[in-house]
Amino acid sequence: MAQEDITVDVLVVGTGASGMATAVTAASQGLKVLVVEKEARYGGTTARSGGWLWIPGTRLATEQGIVEPDGAAKAYLRHETTTHFDEKRVDAFLEYGPKAIDFFTRNTCVQFDMPAVFPDYHAEATGGQPGGRSMVTRPFNGHELGKRIKQLAPPLPELTVFGMMLGSGPEIKHFMRAFKSPTSFVYVAKRLTKHFFDVLGNGRGMMLTNGNALAGRLAKAGMDLDIPVWLSSPVKNLIVEFDGVAGAVVQREGKTIRVLAKRGVVLACGGFPHDIERRKQLFPHAPTGKEHYSPSPESNTGDGLRLAESVGGRVDPTIPHAAAWVPTSVTTRKDGSKGVMPHFIDRAKPGVISVTAKGKRFTNEGNSYHDFVQAMVKACEGEPEVSAWLLCDHKVLRNYGLGCVAPAPLPIGRHLRSGYLKRGATVGELAREIGIDPATLEATVAEFNAAAKTGQDPAFGKGSKAYNRYQGDALVTPNPCVAPLESGPYYAIKLVVGDIGTFAGLVTDEKTRVLDSTGRPIKGLHAVGNDAASVMGGNYPGAGITLGPALTFGYVAAMQLAQVDVAAEVSLKVERREPVAVSRSA
């Protein structure tokens, strides 16, 4: 097989938020950067995500009139990260996160919108805030990407309506109220018409939202700096020379290419959500590694972790939770393939409860997905399977939808026929349908309903926390998260454990350098995004706690490699880059 050598300053492995943030920052400082991607399309998990970033203390918050009390963010992270509070990395995140946002929003097309209210997931805890830390990527016109729009990974089908990923809160509300409010009806009609014309003309929607907008915007920022991105080009090995990592071996178009990276290699392969062996080792609910479902791309098989381990890097197995847990349901797509639906919001809606296979409620359903799964695992201790059921009545199903089932007027027949959605004329009949003792489920629903009539949930306090209420229905009073289940038929969807990204990762320092077992940096090797151990210590403090650090530490890694003072105010040093030359050496 022919072998070629090329030399760059920085080799970035992976095209998710962390990799592209590194690449754009490094190229902006005059470094010659190459990005390689295993998949035929760029964007990774990032392109499927909600596109939310959690970074306290940004200019965007100040512009909303939100000023953090001094030290609140650090106190909150100290509280959240418990045994894994890494002060140096937390300080770096809090100091450079706002700088990274300034860098991107002032110099590139990567832009965000900050809602005044989006509570931290534990807003009531020390240092928690009701808003000002979570921002969402601003929608992006896909035409800006020219022909490269075709290479952008699509959104997760389960999170789209007619192939269209709905933007942030206000847009979702318009869709839910389309047949209740004339304003919403007009909004939805216009959005759908534009989308259908886009699909006819371009084969896909061109109004990119959420994570698709983030991946699209970062790609455009890379295009503006002429950063080459090699698709279908996995890194197979790292090249070790003298005292550190000198580059990597990449497979591309049937050739083996040695990419020598003068300043360093940055691993940004998106963690290990589809590495069965590591799941087996680190996910207690998945003893064979297979009792777990991830909506992340199947190409995220832990390559970055293995590459680093092969040169002395190590993964910290002691992090309290090895992944960002999310309850998921498994559905069959129209083409027969399996889809994994993450349940982010539906659990908090009034009239939705969850029960174990024994028919008992086990937690506040409005809590964050990470917290919900922890309660689900605990409630299933000693059971053959970790699973639960999400329940609602007909009115709630048609009002808000549930999982993959969209609200009215979209039909539900396909989901009933596939067995994804279970139905019973009465609670008892539904219980028989899903294999729960009818008397137990009837008693559970009756007990919930009795208090729910006055908006109470004495058992678990659904709606008692700011984050619960934010995800509820503000039009329902007195409790936006609580209403009785009383208008049959009744419905259920089975929940199993999944993740939206992994937390256990390579041990790195505050400069993103991969550390060896003695705690020394491995020369020439950095890790960012989910390839690095999460700075959140295995907890999930708020919306955007993986993408916020991904962008921040991508920026930090690049500034280290460019040997620029990371604390300085930085701007683009170059307008355009020369394309990377390929020279044949063997």
Ligand SMILES: Cc1cc2nc3c(=O)[nH]c(=O)nc-3n(C[C@H](O)[C@H](O)[C@H](O)COP(=O)(O)OP(=O)(O)OC[C@H]3O[C@@H](n4cnc5c(N)ncnc54)[C@H](O)[C@@H]3O)c2cc1C
């Ligand atoms: C449905 C969903 C919603 C989410 N919403 C949010 C949110 O709103 N906010 C938030 O913070 N987090 C969210 N997340 C999690 C977030 O998307 C991920 O944590 C984040 O995108 C990870 O970024 P990354 O750069 O580390 O990896 P990725 O975006 O996964 O990119 C890694 C890339 O590396 C490539 N790669 C792997 N191995 C190799 C190799 N050997 N050679 C070359 N390339 C390789 C992969 O193909 C992939 O394209 C969500 C996740 C999901 C699934």
